[in-house]
Amino acid sequence: MTQIDVSLGERSYPIHIGLDTMPVLQDVLSRLGARGAVAIVTDSNVAPLYGAAVDQLLGEAGLWPRLCVLQAGEENKRLDRIEWLCGEFLKAGLDRSSIVVALGGGVVGDVAGFAAAVYMRGIRFVQVPTTIVAQVDSSVGGKTGVNHPLAKNIIGSFHQPIAVVIDLTFLRSLPDRELRAGLAEVIKHGVIADAALFEYMEASAERLLAKDLAALEHPIRRSCEIKASIVAEDEREQGLRAILNYGHTFGHGFEAAGKYARFLHGEAVALGMHAAAALAQEIGLVDEAFVQRQRDCIEAYGLPVAWPEMPVDVVLEAMQHDKKAVGGALKFILADGMAHVIQRKDITEAQTRAALEAVREGRG
Ligand code: NAD
Numbered sequence: 360m361t362q363i364d365v366s367l368g369e370r371s372y373p374i375h376i377g378l379d380t381m382p383v384l385q386d387v388l389s390r391l392g393a394r395g396a397v398a399i400v401t402d403s404n405v406a407p408l409y410g411a412a413v414d415q416l417l418g419e420a421g422l423w424p425r426l427c428v429l430q431a432g433e434e435n436k437r438l439d440r441i442e443w444l445c446g447e448f449l450k451a452g453l454d455r456s457s458i459v460v461a462l463g464g465g466v467v468g469d470v471a472g473f474a475a476a477v478y479m480r481g482i483r484f485v486q487v488p489t490t491i492v493a494q495v496d497s498s499v500g501g502k503t504g505v506n507h508p509l510a511k512n513i514i515g516s517f518h519q520p521i522a523v524v525i526d527l528t529f530l531r532s533l534p535d536r537e538l539r540a541g542l543a544e545v546i547k548h549g550v551i552a553d554a555a556l557f558e559y560m561e562a563s564a565e566r567l568l569a570k571d572l573a574a575l576e577h578p579i580r581r582s583c584e585i586k587a588s589i590v591a592e593d594e595r596e597q598g599l600r601a602i603l604n605y606g607h608t609f610g611h612g613f614e615a616a617g618k619y620a621r622f623l624h625g626e627a628v629a630l631g632m633h634a635a636a637a638l639a640q641e642i643g644l645v646d647e648a649f650v651q652r653q654r655d656c657i658e659a660y661g662l663p664v665a666w667p668e669m670p671v672d673v674v675l676e677a678m679q680h681d682k683k684a685v686g687g688a689l690k691f692i693l694a695d696g697m698a699h700v701i702q703r704k705d706i707t708e709a710q711t712r713a714a715l716e717a718v719r720e721g722r723g
Pocket of ligand 1: 405469
């Protein structure tokens with residue numbers, strides 16, 4: 360069992376990582392003074408796998424759990440689910456001292472966290488992430504929220520959890536495609552901050568794709584350490600935290616152009632990292648060997664590095680939409696070497712187009 364601390368003054372919290380950590384969840388809740396009603400928010404895929412066990416565990420700890428099951432899927436990350444959850448919390452008797460447990464992937468964590476942020480003007484919540492994306496990224500850092508029909512993640516709040524409890528054994532049931540998409544975010548952490556992590560990812564594809572839990576512990580722990588240290592320095596994304604968006608400027612364009620059905624988020628990020636590397640080469644920040652090395656690693660995880668039928672103009676248009684959201688220039692996080700990234704706001708449309716064309720044609 361490993362513990363990592365997210366240092367945020369009075370909002371600091373521990374991340375516990377290990378195998379069969381559910382007894383730790385019991386301890387965490389009792390140390391935090393949980394009493395009476397507690398809500399377990401989960402989704403329709405995770406509930407049949409782990410809902411009853413967590414419900415029983417919390418019951419044995421003397422709590423009165425209420426299982427609140429959302430339909431699985433990104434399309435359920437929407438505002439009316441918050442109203443529904445608040446109704447469930449009320450019916451369960453949650454008060455201002457109560458705790459919400461978010462048991463699931465990033466969708467559950469974002470929705471449950473936002474419900475906790477607004478219920479009675481904010482109550483405490485614990486993240487129990489069950490996907491790689493959630494274990495290495497979304498459960499840490501306090502970004503919570505839902506989508507609007509016009510834009511993703513546009514309604515939300517910073518609301519830090521009071522603890523994160525990561526149980527690697529949950530990954531045994533994770534579909535392979537979700538596993539690969541989650542590992543894209545780990546590769547991203549290597550490129551932005553840790554050359555040794557990137558080397559580990561290069562060398563370990565076979566074991567990680569086979570869900571060797573002993574092999575998965577290291578990259579999940581390192582990712583949490585990296586994210587925790589970035590969040591501790593820049594909780595509200597005023598500066599440094601933006602480096603976590605490596606691959607995302609292009610990635611959001613790919614997701615939108617694929618109508619949010621063609622790619623999982625991590626797949627779009629993988630393709631986005633490749634486009635970002637092509638762009639970095641285009642403007643002379645990295646050489647071809649860097650682009651090839653990152654490409655080989657992404658491909659080793661069965662993640663996309665080309666999109667032959669990509670509608671370049673649609674991707675560009677979707678990226679412009681992101682530009683409006685930040686009220687000015689399009690921001691790119693680009694590598695200028697392994698484990699070192701910079702932010703650039705001076706990229707021209709012609710340079711962006713050239714990088715997209717490299718991805719369409721499978722170059723780079
Ligand atoms: P997800 O929550 O939709 O989970 C993916 C799928 O796996 C779902 O069908 C889910 O039911 C299923 N699942 C979850 N755990 C399982 C398990 N152990 N076994 C079997 N099936 C399981 O998606 P995700 O990839 O975890 O997260 C993506 C979401 O996270 C997006 O909405 C994204 O915007 C958000 N996100 C948020 C942050 C943040 O900082 N808050 C960061 C990254 C991503």
